[in-house]
Amino acid sequence: MAVFVLDKSGKPLMPCSEKRARLLLARGRARVHRQMPFVIRLVDRVQAESELQPVSIKIDPGSQFTGLALVRHRQQVVHVLSLMELVHRGFLIKKALLQRAGYRRRRRSANLRYREPRFNNRTRKAGWLPPSLQHRVDTTMSWVQRLRRWAPVSDLAVERVKFDLQKLQNPEISGIEYQQGELQGYEVREYLLEKWGRKCMYCQVENKPLQVEHIVARINGGSDRASNLGLACGPCNQKKDKLAIEVFLKKKPELLKQILAKAKTPLRDAAAVNATRNALFSALLATGLPVEAGTGGQTKFNRITHGIPKTHALDAACVGTVAEVHGWASPTLAIKAMGRGAYQRTRVCASGFPRGRLTRQKVHFGFQTGDMVKALVTKGKKVGAYKGRVAVRATGFFNIQSGSSVIQGISHKFCAVVQRADGYGYAQNPTAEQEHGKAKALSRCA
Structure with a gap:
């Protein structure tokens, strides 16, 4: 990197x-x-x-993840400098807003002073987005501005993907867009790969060629609607053939239940991308830099043509017109939006009753939750050196999250600030080649 x-x-x-x-x-x-x-x-x-030299920021926006790639380019030849994967927290924002709405609804329905509903006193501006969707645009633009402060960015490129929900549900009604040319079927197939986690829905095998599978076979009256499409490996697809899925999975009732439930999964992720695509593109144009817009099918075509594995960050590197891609086998920095705390003073149980109170102050002994610290413990049961994101406690004994592990009960006396909290958590992911090699080794052992 x-x-x-x-x-x-x-x-x-x-x-x-x-x-x-x-x-x-x-x-x-x-x-x-x-x-x-x-x-x-x-x-x-x-x-x-x-x-x-000319440096570009390439963006692959998504509902839950956004890939960012800083590249140096010359005559459509791309040299990857840095890869990042931004993890959004839109679901948590929506959950918090629903909880707040529940509290207010209870107060209005209780025997309390009448209070006018707030939404009757407000008007929404043109282009308004719900907070959970606006967060995706704001977080992406925040990192675009940060990268512009750290690198001489000359232009931008974004995958301005648009999911036609009607065509995803019923591809047969589409015109020549999905049925002609080199990109035939790429958009629908990419949607299915994301929906089924790039695994065979019957045996859960990964890193093998997958075929589009009709849950109800066409010979039995099944349609090409997205709710009737899945992914299966070659052996499973041939074994099922025209059998009803209830017969094929009669010995696996739990798997049958999961598949039937997932087949009817709503298209909320595709709808979120559709809702934010124009807002993000307008925000990028407002930077004053040249902006190139590409399609999702073009990105996938570039990635497969150059033999690049599938990740959100590498998808970003393949956005737009690309002749060659060099230096893509580098680690990816995972950036997770953590927020900057909450105003809530109490924790509540599932029934909404308070179960604990939070301290008024955020800073304890000079540290704040989210700070990156290093701790050199010289005595006690936890002797050693630790580095990671800290969670502070009023007692002075903190928790340090390092990767996927959490070390609890580290005294503040052993801690030193490395970087102040900025609302994000960071982790270094292995390269796509390393992950691919690990998956192959696991499959050989199996």
């Missing part, structure tokens, strides 16, 4: 390799500006003395 570089006045320079960054720090020519993502600041150079 490339390291972001700033000049001595804080203006962006071309990113450099990790090796060069270590040399600059060791020789005293640079200082650490930020830990995650890693940014250094030179002490002996200004932007006017440096040669800058």
Whole structure:
């Protein structure tokens, strides 16, 4: 992964390799500006003395994840500098709003002073989006602006995907868009891959070619609606043939129940992408940079043509017109939107009754939940060095989350701040090649 570089006045320079960054720090020519993502600041150079190359931010927006790729490009040849995967929290926002609405509804229905409904006193502006959807646009634009501060970005590219929900439900009614050309069937197939988790719905096998499967066979009157389509590996598809799914899975009732329930899954993710696509595109145009818009079928076509594995970040690198892609086998920085805390003073049980109170203050002993800290414990049962995201406690004994593990009960006396909380959690994901190799090794062992 490339390291972001700033000049001595804080203006962006071309990113450099990790090796060069270590040399600059060791020789005293640079200082650490930020830990995650890693940014250094030179002490002996200004932007006017440096040669800058065309750098693009490519975006693959989604309902739950958004892929970001910082690339250097020349004549449609793309060199990947940094890959990021942004995890949204729209579902949590929606859940919190529904809970708040429940509290207000109870207060209005109780024997209390009458209060006018707030929505009757407000008007919505043109282009208004629900908070859970607006969050996706705001978070994506926040990271676009951050990358522009750390790299000399010259243009943007975004996958301006549009799901035609009617065509997804019934492809037979479509015209030549889905039935002619090199991209035939890509949009519907990509939807099915996302819906079924890129696994065979019968045996759950991964990393094998999957075929579009009719849950109710066409010979038995099944349609091409998306609710009747699934994915199956070749052996399972041939074994089921024209059997009714109830007969084929009569010995697996739980799996049958899951498949039938998932087949009727609503298209909420596709609807979320449709609702935010124009708002995100307008926000990108407002930056004043040139913006290239691509389609989802074009992105997948580029990825398969160049033999690149499927991830959200690598999809972003393949957005738009691409002739070649170099340097894509690099780790991805996972960025999870965590929020900045809540105003809620109590926790409640499933029935809505208080079950605990929260402290008024957010900062304890100079630390705040979300700060990235390093702890060197020299005595006690937890002797060792730890680094990660901290959760503070009024008692002075904190929890530190490092990767997927949580170390509890670390005294604040052993902790030191590495980076202040910014509303996000960070983790380094392995490269797509490493994940593919691990999956192959597991399949051989099985």
